[in-house]
Amino acid sequence: METITYKIDNHAIDQNIIKQAASVIQAGGLVAFPTETVYGLGADALNPEASGKIYAAKGRPSDNPLIVHICDFADMARVAAEVPKEAKRLADAFWPGPLTMIVEKNGNVPYETTGGLDTVAVRMPNHPAALALIRESGCMIAAPSANTSGRPSPTLAAHVAADLNGKIPVILDGGEVGIGIESTIVDLTEQIPLILRPGYITEAMLCEVIGPVRTDPGILDANSAMRPKAPGMKYRHYAPEAELIVVDGEERAVVQKINALAEKMQAQGKRVGVLGTDETSAAYRGNVFRSMGSRSDEGAIARHLYRVLREFDEDQVDIIYSESFATSKMGQAIMNRLLKAAGHQVLKV
Numbered sequence: 407m408e409t410i411t412y413k414i415d416n417h418a419i420d421q422n423i424i425k426q427a428a429s430v431i432q433a434g435g436l437v438a439f440p441t442e443t444v445y446g447l448g449a450d451a452l453n454p455e456a457s458g459k460i461y462a463a464k465g466r467p468s469d470n471p472l473i474v475h476i477c478d479f480a481d482m483a484r485v486a487a488e489v490p491k492e493a494k495r496l497a498d499a500f501w502p503g504p505l506t507m508i509v510e511k512n513g514n515v516p517y518e519t520t521g522g523l524d525t526v527a528v529r530m531p532n533h534p535a536a537l538a539l540i541r542e543s544g545c546m547i548a549a550p551s552a553n554t555s556g557r558p559s560p561t562l563a564a565h566v567a568a569d570l571n572g573k574i575p576v577i578l579d580g581g582e583v584g585i586g587i588e589s590t591i592v593d594l595t596e597q598i599p600l601i602l603r604p605g606y607i608t609e610a611m612l613c614e615v616i617g618p619v620r621t622d623p624g625i626l627d628a629n630s631a632m633r634p635k636a637p638g639m640k641y642r643h644y645a646p647e648a649e650l651i652v653v654d655g656e657e658r659a660v661v662q663k664i665n666a667l668a669e670k671m672q673a674q675g676k677r678v679g680v681l682g683t684d685e686t687s688a689a690y691r692g693n694v695f696r697s698m699g700s701r702s703d704e705g706a707i708a709r710h711l712y713r714v715l716r717e718f719d720e721d722q723v724d725i726i727y728s729e730s731f732a733t734s735k736m737g738q739a740i741m742n743r744l745l746k747a748a749g750h751q752v753l754k755v
């Protein structure tokens with residue numbers, strides 16, 4: 407299959423391009439499109455065959471449910487058995503935006519879309535191309551991140567092409583995404599709403615709108631016997647090809663430890679990557695250094711994480727040592743992704 411990429415001007419959406427992409431969705435095909443978090447791989451959410459194509463293209467386990475993307479809050483009632491009152495309040499506060507809500511599904515939603523679950527994940531993305539595509543197609547669009555399963559999520563159209571070229575008909579290229587890590591997922595079917603995946607919208611922000619919210623203990627502690635509730639959170643994910651180890655502690659001690667480890671590995675003939683920040687860029691002696699940006703700009707750190715992990719694959723390093731990035735607001739989300747990429751290998755210094 408030939409993959410056609412259309413460049414999108416996010417400030418002046420070309421309706422002709424959107425019409426072509428929308429007709430692919432209506433016909434049960436796949437379209438990769440930008441959102442404010444990461445690129446998504448979309449299909450008609452109510453068409454089981456179309457959803458099935460997503461799993462095939464990504465190599466995704468069939469028990470891992472998809473998020474249904476809508477462009478109008480009223481559409482939640484088309485997939486939900488009942489729209490909880492918290493959903494309206496959260497939508498008023500955060501939609502369109504990087505928040506996904508889990509609610510009980512109704513009979514319209516095929517189990518192919520929900521990975522066999524009786525609940526459905528719903529999100530209204532804050533991106534003009536995504537919203538235009540959903541609106542023009544007249545469909546609700548099921549979309550996971552547009553990467554091959556297990557690879558870092560795509561923050562550029564080039565990442566989508568690297569994974570899915572020849573497997574999907576259309577990529578909409580809206581440039582680099584704004585946030586760079588996937589949406590916060592909050593499960594509203596629990597007595598106390600439960601965060602299944604941390605993201606840009608924090609527990610504190612949700613609490614302000616709907617009162618008490620908890621975070622799934624299964625995602626906080628890798629050694630816990632508890633399984634994460636979101637099926638996708640149990641897979642090793644976002645992983646670069648090289649082994650990745652996070653070194654955590656005070657900055658000077660971290661630099662020293664990483665340099666000592668790098669020297670040892672290099673003496674064994676290994677190629678070493680180091681993942682740090684603009685502030686520490688001059689301090690390291692690995693073979694390849696990559697920066698997440700400035701520590702004072704946590705938006706940049708979130709936005710660069712997946713790109714940098716992909717770039718290390720091109721560098722053909724054998725092992726990567728990374729600083730820790732527990733920044734003030736998105737730190738939990740950033741560290742959740744980094745630790746998954748590292749298979750939870752952390753050295754405390």
Ligand code: TXA
Pocket residue numbers: 441443444445446447470471472473506508520523525526527529531549550551552587588589591602635636637638639
């Ligand atoms: O920011 C995002 O959410 C991006 C963009 C494209 O919207 N999408 C995304 O989708 O990250 P995906 O498929 O890569 O991650 C969806 C996560 C998975 O961990 C999945 O298991 C979980 O959401 N999920 C989906 N439906 C669920 C449900 N009904 N119950 C529990 N977890 C669910």
Ligand code: MG
Pocket residue numbers: 550551559
């Ligand atoms: Mg994903």
